[in-house]
Structures are given as C-alpha cells and as structure tokens.
Amino acid sequence: MTARILPAIDRDNEAFWTWGGEGRLAIHRCADCRYYVHPPVPFCPQCEGRDVAAQAVSGRGRIVSFTVNHKAWVPGLSVPYVLALVALDEQEDVRIACNIVDCAPEEVAFGMPVEVLFEPAEDLWVPLFRPVRP
C-alpha cells in the first residue's frame, strides 16, 4: 500500500499520534468537568477549565459513517479501502476519521462496534479501527 501522509506534530496533537506505541489511544479531557475535548485544545468549552490533558480511553466506538473508496487517486494505490468516522464509546461527539481494517469493505456497516489498533509509521503510531469480534 502507498505510504500514509503523516500529520505534522504539535504540542496538542502529539499524544494522539504517539501513545499508540504503548497501545493507548489518547484523547484530551477536562480534569474539572470530565468532558472530552477533541480535536485537542487546552481549553474546555463546557466549563472553561484550562486543566485539559491527554488521557487514555477505551479505544472502543462505533461507525457513524463510512465510504468505500474505489478510485485510485494516485498511481499504486490499492483499492477498495474504507474511510470511516468512528464515535468513541466515552462521548458521542468525539469522532475520529480512520480506515477500517481487518474487515472486507462489504461487511462494514453503520453502527458497527469497532476497536482501535495502531500502525507504526516513522516516529508515529496511526490509530486504525477494526470490528469487535465476539
């Protein structure tokens, strides 16, 4: 597969893209009111708290929506693949764009329970999701 385009890392998004090395998905959370703030910013829009920092979450969620891409946008791109938005179990308005892997594209469904896994890429760990198998 073509190499992933990796994100530029800053102080706010570093935990999200690196904690996967320890198998943990990092989402910022307000220490005062416990609201998850994503994309990460050290300000809580609920209580205006400033003590907002990365915290490990369950890594479980469900597929809010998805698309099966069939077009080879660049030479060498393997298709089809699935781009999805996953809402975390902890809080519905924390949504993460991702690829759904370990699953045939035609089996991906709305509301499907998924869990995180991480793919190493250079100095980062890219969160991906796969179906929760019983």
Next chain:
Amino acid sequence: MTRLAENDTAITGVGMSDVARGAAKSALALTVDACVEAIADAGLTRAEIDGIATWPGERADGSGFSPVGCAAVQDALRLEVGWYAGGGEAPGQYGAVFNAVGAIAAGLCRNVLIFRTMYEATARKTSYANSLLRQGQRQAGAFAWYAPYYTYAAALQQALFFNLYVHKSGITPEQVGQIAVNQRRNAALNPKAIYKTPITLDDYLASPIIATPLRLYDCDVPIDGAAAIILSRMDVARTLRNPPIRIEAIGSSMRYRNSWTQLDALDTQAQPRVAEMLWSRTDLRPADVDIAQLYDGFSFHTINWLENFGFCERYGAKDFIEGGHRIALDGDLPVNTGGGALSAGRLHAYGAVHEACTQLWGRAGARQVKGDPHVCATSTSGGPLAGAMLLVRD
C-alpha cells in the same frame, strides 16, 4: 423587518469567459475576459469599479483551484479601488459577495467586481493536482486528521456525509440520478456547457463508483474558466442599464462546529442553520421561489439544499426529485437550469450566480424558464462550509 445591508446592494452585471477542458488562454486572460464582460454588462467603465472581491484568493500551488487573486486583476485592469478582499475563511464560495455587501454598507466602495477563476482542467494534465496530499510532506492544520487515511480528495470526506444521508433517508440511486440527468438535459440548451449530450438514468447507474455512494456523474467537472459579477450600491444600481437584481437575504452563519469530523449533523452538513438565517431575513417563503441554482459540487449537495431551503421536508427530496419532473425547466421548481457544475463546469457557485442572473434577466435563450421568473435561491456548500442568497429582480 429591520433594514438589512444586503438590501442596499444589487447585482448589475455578469460576465463569463469561455469554459473549457483545457483552455487556449492563461488563467489571468480568462479572468480578464469575464471581468471586462461584467463591467460592460453593467454599463460601467473600469474607472467606476472601486472594489474587488474573490474567494478564496490566489493560491499559487499549481492546483488550479484559484490561480488568480485580487492583486493580479487589479493590476491587469489598472483598477483604483477603495477596498478589496480575497480569502477562503468565509461562509463558502459566496463569502466574497457577503464581504462586498459589508464593504458597500461601510461606505468603502460602490461598485465591486467579484470574480472566481478555475484552472483545474489544465492543472490536472500537468500534475497530480487532483490529490490534496503531497507525498513525503507532513500535513499540518485541520486536514491532518484525515490525511493519514488516504483521503486524497474532498470527495471522500463528502462521501462520508452523503452515505449517512442515504442511510437515513432511504434515497435510491435511481432517485439520486435524476439530478445528473436533469442537469445534462439543461446543459444541452446552454452553448457554454462542457457536456451537452443527454444521459439516461441507465448511463448514470452504469457510471463508475468513485467512493460510495458517489458515482462519476454525481461529481462536478473540473474546467478552465472564470465568472464575474458586479455588485453595486442600490442607488447606483438604479441608474444602470440592467434591472437591479437585489440581494433579498443572505445566510452566512457558523452556528455549528466548523469541523470536517465534528460537524453536528453529518448528513445535512452546515446547510440548515445557514438556510434558517436566510429565511429570518426576509418575508419571502420557499413557495415564493421561482428557480433554484443550488450548489452541485456533488449532486447530493443539491439534494441536501432542496430539503434545507425548505422546498421539501427533511428526507423528502427523494420524492421531490422522483422522475425529475418537478426540477425540470418546465417543472414547479427548475433547478440548475444551465446544467450546473455537473455538466456546464465547475465554476464553483459563480457559474450558478451567473445562471441565476441570466434567467432573471430573461437572457437564457432556449433554456429560459417560462413565466418571467424573478426570485432565485442560490447556495454554496462543502462540509462545514455553506452560504446562501435569495436574489430578486423586481
């Protein structure tokens, strides 16, 4: 109703360059063609243009998305202006118009030249400009949340939203296809359209899947071209040659999370709150609208706007467009009468406003909507971006 700034402005002239899948002219030359035509159409001279606006401003990145900005046009035409602005952080593509309304209300200018230039057809022949991503470079900014996941085009992000809309509304491919079929039928009557050969529903259903649920014929067509309009202060507009096309109301709100991942209502995108604002600024109602030029970067945007403007109920667009009769040139609400971006070419909502004025001035020739239309709804979109205008010729 309180006096609104947009009510003191009117579109007084329009212009459009040749539109092609590979132009014989530069992007700046096409822009000059459109601008000079619009100035002359308004009955103005270059010396009377005292403002310039564009969206999203010059992007010299080789993509052809916006190769010409205010400065290049100002110098090419040697304009002397009191105000100018070109920038992408605005309520969709009509942000340039809304900025011009504000500048006129502020007394900074009286006749604003507003333009949009695309050179994507040529760009795609000379580079991989159809990819938003640059291999080997790290992605900064909001798009970094999508970039690692092979999100090469806005089509993929939009497909996420449209697929949820399909899931919730139950719309069928046969119903969706009516948008593309209707617009191609209209394009056959538009001499400037890119694709004029009619297509059938079977052609639509046989077109390749790009990213579910998007088929090729759901996507607009990259072109080289430019469109321009003149927005004038109303007292000036009343002295010019064309009947003023008033801006009755605008929708420019951002009362939702402006994010391609956290957008509140993924299936309706940003449109509902924008339409709500528009209708709060006018006594007109959806039933008063004669024609609609609805954003069609993808056919689903048009479908979304039919509901969000209130022309039909939530998830009722599938019934509204069933069979295509209501949205046809002789239907209850003719939609995208010049073929839209799907068939006439991606002038990115400025083709739509050009067509709106062409119809409202009765200049549309073989595709002219009968009954002397005088109210047009028009809109822009794209994920968390949306803007809307209601245009009226008295």
